[in-house]
Amino acid sequence: MSIDLMQSAGIEDLASADDLETLCTSFGSLLGVGIRIVDAEGRGLASHRLLADACEYLHGFPSMTGECESFFQRILKPDGDADGHVVHHCYAGLAYATMPLHYDGDLLGNIVLGPFRPSRGSGAAGQAELTSGVDRAKLETLVERTRSISAEGLGRIFSAVVTLLLVILRMGHKVMATGLAHTLSVEESYRQLLEKNKELEDHQRRLEEVDRLKSNLLATMSHELRTPLTSIIGYSDMLASGMGGGELTEDQLGYVSTIAEKGEGLLGTISTILDVASLESGRFEVERQRTPITEIVESAVHKVKEASPRRDVKLELGELSSAVVVVDPEMVGKAIYQLIDNAMKFSKPGGHVQVQVRELSQRPKGDEAVGYVVMAPKLNWVEIMVCDYGVGMPQEIQKKIFEPLFQGDDSVTRRHGGLGLGLALVKHYVAANEGRVRVESTEGEGSTFYIRFPREEEPERPSRG
Amino acid sequence: MQVDVFHKQITVKLVYYGPALSGKTTNLQHLHTLVDPGLRGNLMALETRDDRTLFFDLLPFHFTSAGGVRLRIKLFTVPGQVIHNATRRIVLQGADGVGFIADSQVSQIDNNAQSFTSLGENLADNGLNLATTPLVIQFNKRDLPAIRSDDEIDALASLGREPVYKAVAIQGIGVVGTFLGLFSMTWTALEKQHDLSKRFEIKASEITSFLEGMIGGSGRGEVAT
Numbered sequence: 001m002s003i004d005l006m007q008s009a010g011i012e013d014l015a016s017a018d019d020l021e022t023l024c025t026s027f028g029s030l031l032g033v034g035i036r037i038v039d040a041e042g043r044g045l046a047s048h049r050l051l052a053d054a055c056e057y058l059h060g061f062p063s064m065t066g067e068c069e070s071f072f073q074r075i076l077k078p079d080g081d082a083d084g085h086v087v088h089h090c091y092a093g094l095a096y097a098t099m100p101l102h103y104d105g106d107l108l109g110n111i112v113l114g115p116f117r118p119s120r121g122s123g124a125a126g127q128a129e130l131t132s133g134v135d136r137a138k139l140e141t142l143v144e145r146t147r148s149i150s151a152e153g154l155g156r157i158f159s160a161v162v163t164l165l166l167v168i169l170r171m172g173h174k175v176m177a178t179g180l181a182h183t184l185s186v187e188e189s190y191r192q193l194l195e196k197n198k199e200l201e202d203h204q205r206r207l208e209e210v211d212r213l214k215s216n217l218l219a220t221m222s223h224e225l226r227t228p229l230t231s232i233i234g235y236s237d238m239l240a241s242g243m244g245g246g247e248l249t250e251d252q253l254g255y256v257s258t259i260a261e262k263g264e265g266l267l268g269t270i271s272t273i274l275d276v277a278s279l280e281s282g283r284f285e286v287e288r289q290r291t292p293i294t295e296i297v298e299s300a301v302h303k304v305k306e307a308s309p310r311r312d313v314k315l316e317l318g319e320l321s322s323a324v325v326v327v328d329p330e331m332v333g334k335a336i337y338q339l340i341d342n343a344m345k346f347s348k349p350g351g352h353v354q355v356q357v358r359e360l361s362q363r364p365k366g367d368e369a370v371g372y373v374v375m376a377p378k379l380n381w382v383e384i385m386v387c388d389y390g391v392g393m394p395q396e397i398q399k400k401i402f403e404p405l406f407q408g409d410d411s412v413t414r415r416h417g418g419l420g421l422g423l424a425l426v427k428h429y430v431a432a433n434e435g436r437v438r439v440e441s442t443e444g445e446g447s448t449f450y451i452r453f454p455r456e457e458e459p460e461r462p463s464r465g
Numbered sequence: 466m467q468v469d470v471f472h473k474q475i476t477v478k479l480v481y482y483g484p485a486l487s488g489k490t491t492n493l494q495h496l497h498t499l500v501d502p503g504l505r506g507n508l509m510a511l512e513t514r515d516d517r518t519l520f521f522d523l524l525p526f527h528f529t530s531a532g533g534v535r536l537r538i539k540l541f542t543v544p545g546q547v548i549h550n551a552t553r554r555i556v557l558q559g560a561d562g563v564g565f566i567a568d569s570q571v572s573q574i575d576n577n578a579q580s581f582t583s584l585g586e587n588l589a590d591n592g593l594n595l596a597t598t599p600l601v602i603q604f605n606k607r608d609l610p611a612i613r614s615d616d617e618i619d620a621l622a623s624l625g626r627e628p629v630y631k632a633v634a635i636q637g638i639g640v641v642g643t644f645l646g647l648f649s650m651t652w653t654a655l656e657k658q659h660d661l662s663k664r665f666e667i668k669a670s671e672i673t674s675f676l677e678g679m680i681g682g683s684g685r686g687e688v689a690t
Binding site: 006104105170173174177178181184185186188189192363364367369370371372373374375376377378 | 467476478506507509511525527535537539549551552554555556559565567574575577578581582584585595596600602604618621622624625626627629
């Protein structure tokens with residue numbers, strides 16, 4: 001079944017048969033005249049029949065009954081072009097009046113009133129040939145006994161009937177529209193729920209499998225690797241400090257220091273993996289606060305300068321915006337640190353890395369212009385750019401660079417170490433703070449990483465329009 | 466758009482969309498008061514006691530062209546409350562044009578944006594594209610304190626694509642302009658798509674004159690530039 005809110009409705013859709021019958025009976029009894037309501041095709045919906053004595057007299061003649069029926073069928077179907085009510089005179093000298101019923105621009109049906117005796121001068125009795133045997137004088141007497149209605153009276157009657165009928169139809173329309181909207185809404189909600197349920201079931205199956213694997217991995221990492229590593233580092237430190245019972249030679253001290261240093265590096269890598277795991281599983285807390293973005297960037301730059309072994313690469317801090325963002329400063333600081341650290345690693349000797357913070361232009365591009373006046377307050381961003389002039393990367397690698405464990409180019413990445421988790425962490429850190437990260441890169445020329453966060457507006461002074 | 470060739474009838478569907486209580490129903494109510502009772506249908510406002518639209522409002526206009534073509538404009542609103550998303554999606558089915566009624570208050574920025582985003586999603590779910598659907602935006606409630614300034618709206622409107630109207634719907638200001646702007650944009654798009662003037666001998670100027678005569682040119686409000 002196809003139903004929609006644009007469909008037109010018929011009288012029978014909007015009013016119950018009982019209500020229409022009650023309307024006909026009430027008006028018919030009150031006025032002493034027959035009344036009938038038919039649909040747009042002339043099919044009867046409700047009626048209050050009052051046959052005039054003249055009609056009963058004529059129905060005694062079989063040929064007249066057929067004529068009467070034929071006349072009646074002709075007037076039932078509504079005439080949509082009629083302007084107001086129309087009076088139809090019948091063979092007996094009586095009349096019927098019809099009034100097309102319009103609702104919301106649609107022709108819904110016809111109201112038929114009669115038979116009644118038209119006021120004098122509006123039509124003559126016996127306009128048609130009457131069957132032989134009909135006593136014309138008797139017929140005229142019977143016609144005279146029929147209720148008379150003037151043209152003005154008809155106008156008033158139809159006005160009252162139509163008004164009440166429209167009230168009934170309007171109420172019915174409201175109920176029908178409400179019910180229809182409700183039904184459609186429920187159907188739509190049900191369809192959505194089925195889709196969502198299916199998606200959820202699929203997700204759940206995948207998640208259960210991933211979760212099982214991840215739990216195993218985390219348990220292994222946490223226990224089998226980190227625990228012994230802590231011992232290795234601890235004992236190395238003890239040996240280096242002479243707690244092992246006896247001074248170490250210079251060579252021995254060098255070996256032990258290397259063990260401790262590499263152990264620390266390995267512990268750092270494992271911690272990074274565990275960080276990624278916890279971010280991916282959503283088991284982490286983001287403590288967002290209003291912070292000037294410059295503070296976070298300057299702090300990250302300072303830390304990289306302290307820690308980076310690349311003394312041959314110049315780190316420059318360019319344009320800095322004073323914009324305020326609402327982020328977790330520690331998390332965002334780690335992301336920026338990671339990007340700058342990577343840029344340093346992948347720079348050519350004697351190269352330089354640029355860091356900039358800028359507020360994005362408010363000029364919308366492409367489809368951003370659609371509804372811009374509404375969406376603009378939500379599209380103001382501050383962007384951090386980390387630009388290096390190093391090895392760069394091809395297009396296909398750029399698409400996967402933020403995936404966990406992805407290694408861009410074995411020869412390069414192996415030289416610099418790492419598991420390919422740094423950028424995955426950056427992506428998670430940024431996403432957790434409602435930001436976006438992307439990269440633009442040209443092989444052999446360098447890469448620029450962009451992180452953007454919604455810029456927090458300074459409290460605006462309201463104005464009257 | 467629905468076309469009934471047999472009865473020479475075209476029905477155009479316009480939908481007023483926007484966040485809860487932004488004044489969509491008020492727009493329709495005001496239009497309803499302006500139209501000659503013989504030319505308008507019943508305003509079917511399905512409201513709850515707190516003036517929230519429960520399902521939708523429907524305001525039909527009728528017009529017969531010189532060539533005997535009947536044009537019906539059905540103007541719908543959607544319920545703005547977040548929970549009625551399914552209803553909004555249904556009401557948007559087959560929409561020929563959308564009027565987005567935004568609330569000018571600074572406090573409503575997020576709600577406007579959220580509603581606009583949902584408009585795009587719901588149109589997409591109905592196979593329609595926000596970027597190509599005829600759209601006008603109205604910033605209503607310009608008479609309230611703590612609203613986004615005229616300068617800000619004008620500046621942003623000049624960067625966006627669609628006409629932006631400022632309104633005080635409760636006083637009738639900007640209501641007619643928004644409606645005529647929406648209809649004009651919608652008709653232009655339908656004309657381009659279906660070649661209506663050739664197929665049905667119905668001219669845009671004829672309809673515009675009729676609509677202007679029907680609801681008057683007053684209270685058009687200010688158009689952001």
